[in-house]
Amino acid sequence: xxxxxxxxxxxxxxxxxxxxxxxxxxxxxxxxxxxxxxxxxxxxxxxxxxxxxxxxxxxxxxxxxxxxxxxxxxxxxxxxxxxxxxxxxxxxxxxxxxxxxxxxxxxxxxxxxxxxxxxxxxxxxxxxxxxxxxxxxxxxxxxxxxxxxxxxxxxxxxxxxxxxxxxxxxxxxxxxxxxxxxxxxxxxxxxxxxxxxxxxxxxxxxxxxxxxxxxxxxxxxxxxxxxxxxxxxxxxxxxxxxxxxxxxxxxxxxxxxxxxxxxxxxxxxxxxxxxxxxxxxxxxxxxxxxxxxxxxxxxxxxxxxxxxxxxxxxxxxxxxxxxxxxxxxxxxxxxxxxxxxxxxxxxxxxxxxxxxxxxxxxxxxxxxxxxxxxxxxxxxxxxxxxxxxxxxxxxxxxxxxxxxxxxxxxxxxxxxxxxxxxxxxxxxxxxxxxxxxxxxx
Amino acid sequence: xxxxxxxxxxxxxxxxxxxxxxxxxxxxxxxxxxxxxxxxxxxxxxxxxxxxxxxxxxxxxxxxxxxxxxxxxxxxxxxxxxxxxxxxxxxxxxxxxxxxxxxxxxxxxxxxxxxxxxxxxxxxxxxxxxxxxxxxxxxxxxxxxxxxxxxxxxxxxxxxxxxxxxxxxxxxxxxxxxxxxxxxxxxxxxxxxxxxxxxxxxxxxxxxxxxxxxxx
Numbered sequence: 001x002x003x004x005x006x007x008x009x010x011x012x013x014x015x016x017x018x019x020x021x022x023x024x025x026x027x028x029x030x031x032x033x034x035x036x037x038x039x040x041x042x043x044x045x046x047x048x049x050x051x052x053x054x055x056x057x058x059x060x061x062x063x064x065x066x067x068x069x070x071x072x073x074x075x076x077x078x079x080x081x082x083x084x085x086x087x088x089x090x091x092x093x094x095x096x097x098x099x100x101x102x103x104x105x106x107x108x109x110x111x112x113x114x115x116x117x118x119x120x121x122x123x124x125x126x127x128x129x130x131x132x133x134x135x136x137x138x139x140x141x142x143x144x145x146x147x148x149x150x151x152x153x154x155x156x157x158x159x160x161x162x163x164x165x166x167x168x169x170x171x172x173x174x175x176x177x178x179x180x181x182x183x184x185x186x187x188x189x190x191x192x193x194x195x196x197x198x199x200x201x202x203x204x205x206x207x208x209x210x211x212x213x214x215x216x217x218x219x220x221x222x223x224x225x226x227x228x229x230x231x232x233x234x235x236x237x238x239x240x241x242x243x244x245x246x247x248x249x250x251x252x253x254x255x256x257x258x259x260x261x262x263x264x265x266x267x268x269x270x271x272x273x274x275x276x277x278x279x280x281x282x283x284x285x286x287x288x289x290x291x292x293x294x295x296x297x298x299x300x301x302x303x304x305x306x307x308x309x310x311x312x313x314x315x316x317x318x319x320x321x322x323x324x325x326x327x328x329x330x331x332x333x334x335x336x337x338x339x340x341x342x343x344x345x346x347x348x349x350x351x352x353x354x355x356x357x358x359x360x361x362x363x364x365x366x367x368x369x370x371x372x373x374x375x376x377x378x379x380x381x382x383x384x385x386x387x388x389x390x391x392x393x394x395x396x397x398x399x400x401x402x403x404x405x406x407x408x409x410x411x412x413x414x415x416x417x418x419x420x421x422x423x424x425x426x427x428x429x430x431x432x433x434x435x436x437x438x439x440x441x
Numbered sequence: 442x443x444x445x446x447x448x449x450x451x452x453x454x455x456x457x458x459x460x461x462x463x464x465x466x467x468x469x470x471x472x473x474x475x476x477x478x479x480x481x482x483x484x485x486x487x488x489x490x491x492x493x494x495x496x497x498x499x500x501x502x503x504x505x506x507x508x509x510x511x512x513x514x515x516x517x518x519x520x521x522x523x524x525x526x527x528x529x530x531x532x533x534x535x536x537x538x539x540x541x542x543x544x545x546x547x548x549x550x551x552x553x554x555x556x557x558x559x560x561x562x563x564x565x566x567x568x569x570x571x572x573x574x575x576x577x578x579x580x581x582x583x584x585x586x587x588x589x590x591x592x593x594x595x596x597x598x599x600x601x602x603x604x605x606x607x608x609x610x611x612x613x614x615x616x617x618x619x620x621x622x623x624x625x626x627x628x629x630x631x632x633x634x635x636x637x638x639x640x641x642x643x644x645x646x647x648x649x650x651x652x653x654x655x656x657x
Contacts, residue, residue: 169569170569171569171570171572173569174569174570175569242570243570272568272570272571272572272574272575273561273564273571273575273578273579273582274572274574274575274577274578276505277498277501277502277505277578277582279514279515280501280504280505280508280509280514280515280516280517280518280519281505281506281508281509281514281518282509282514282515282518285514285515311617312615312616312617312620313510313614313615313617313618314613315510316509316510316617317508317509317510317511317512317513317514320510320511320512321512324512334613336615340612340615340616341615341616341617342615
């Protein structure tokens with residue numbers, strides 16, 4: 001009888017193990033959808049391919065190659081993604097107001113910021129004014145002279161448009177997020193980009209609620225906002241768990257004349273109950289690994305990923321695995337960014353021969369949330385030859401926030417390249433964009 | 442197949458309690474356990490099936506938080522599920538074989554399934570992305586907990602309190618860690634309920650704490 005019990009025990013245990021092991025969810029990815037689906041419409045050389053606004057500002061981007069799309073290979077994922085995709089409008093592309101060919105040569109340092117703006121609840125204009133020192137005039141034409149270059153990786157930004165497809169309440173339409181509006185009201189991402197003269201790539205992933213009488217329909221998604229021109233634009237459809245998530249990718253001119261890739265990503269906070277159990281709670285890990293696979297299929301560049309990873313703890317599987325693929329990431333400072341949770345992070349991966357350094361000690365959380373339910377994070381990238389101008393270590397222990405002085409100051413052809421300045425002589429404001437007002441802990 | 446050190450350690454870690462429990466249930470000589478052999482083969486099979494289901498689901502649930510802090514959460518969950526299933530299967534078979542309260546556990550599983558389905562249905566109404574498969578999953582979870590109600594409830598209470606305390610003492614544990622402790626408590630309590638039920642053998646004396654009847 002004992003033998004019988006043993007056989008039963010072994011048999012059923014083996015069966016359970018087999019059953020569970022058969023439920024592995026793939027994060028395999030493919031590139032360039034061309035199946036005529038909703039996704040493919042962005043690639044087709046038709047008017048639908050054109051950006052909604054700011055077309056005149058587009059940098060040499062021809063129809064048909066504005067965006068490279070990547071996405072999961074599993075049929076279930078593709079079906080869900082397509083259904084969600086049909087509820088939104090095409091992405092928005094916009095070039096910065098002052099695009100100068102020589103800009104790429106002038107960059108010694110670059111601020112990289114990530115922030116979830118809670119669908120307009122976060123006051124992006126005030127954030128840019130306070131933290132990035134960019135005054136965005138709501139009435140006058142933009143004449144942007146930022147005190148330094150930056151790229152802001154945004155999550156949960158939105159667009160309001162009467163042209164959005166009809167959307168009735170259903171499983172493909174998430175519940176509308178209606179945050180308390182900041183002073184001056186909620187602002188669409190394109191509005192912010194235009195007021196501030198910044199480059200923009202916005203890729204919507206979902207509707208912000210179904211159609212409601214008296215409300216302008218909205219879609220929401222991730223975006224990249226930068227003082228620098230964006231190129232090599234890409235969108236990565238993450239493996240579908242509970243909702244469609246699209247990572248937004250671009251390259252920008254970085255320090256030391258190198259191009260760097262920047263990625264804005266937003267992972268699911270939770271999957272459905274059945275998928276959570278089937279995957280062993282690997283919801284975010286699957287999406288993170290899908291992102292990694294898609295990024296690794298692109299050409300090798302130093303890469304910064306910033307986003308709302310929706311992690312419940314800083315030692316989650318998703319972050320641990322991402323750390324393996326982004327080994328040069330700054331260590332987490334132990335400070336949460338949404339209530340007691342630490343969902344927002346910036347990751348970094350350099351490449352062989354790169355002359356860009358990530359300044360670890362500059363990685364920090366913004367103390368103000370500016371009306372969002374998340375605090376943002378910032379880190380500085382610095383060219384290895386930037387220190388000779390008295391940058392990071394000499395200037396308040398932070399990298400070159402004094403990059404874009406008045407052009408007259410900058411046109412010195414690096415006469416001071418070999419001179420060490422112990423003080424901050426070079427960082428006195430030449431205009432009234434007082435860079436020394438930047439608050440560092 | 443290459444087995445990395447972390448996985449190997451996990452296997453060893455989970456194999457030890459499995460070996461102990463299995464040994465207690467099957468190979469303990471004489472009447473170290475309070476068995477009465479009043480059940481039947483059918484009862485043993487039924488108990489094994491219920492125990493395996495409950496144990497595997499409880500272990501899967503309990504391992505979600507902990508496994509989600511490993512490099513391979515899916516593989517980790519497979520291991521915990523298999524271990525929990527084996528423990529539940531063995532304990533359930535013994536309980537069924539001895540007719541020591543299997544009926545009560547079946548009733549508990551039934552009630553748990555109905556309650557779980559109700560909760561799942563409510564979630565489906567509230568969360569648009571939920572499908573009927575999620576209602577079914579909630580029902581299975583309910584049945585797993587219901588089949589070991591006392592132990593699961595006790596484990597949840599202890600796990601929640603521990604998690605909350607750790608969170609307060611060490612903020613880095615965070616609310617996610619507290620939830621993980623609560624889920625782990627449900628699993629440990631529930632599996633403990635099965636093991637205790639099997640060890641006691643007599644339905645009249647089933648329940649916490651363990652009471653062994655050892656023959657001299």
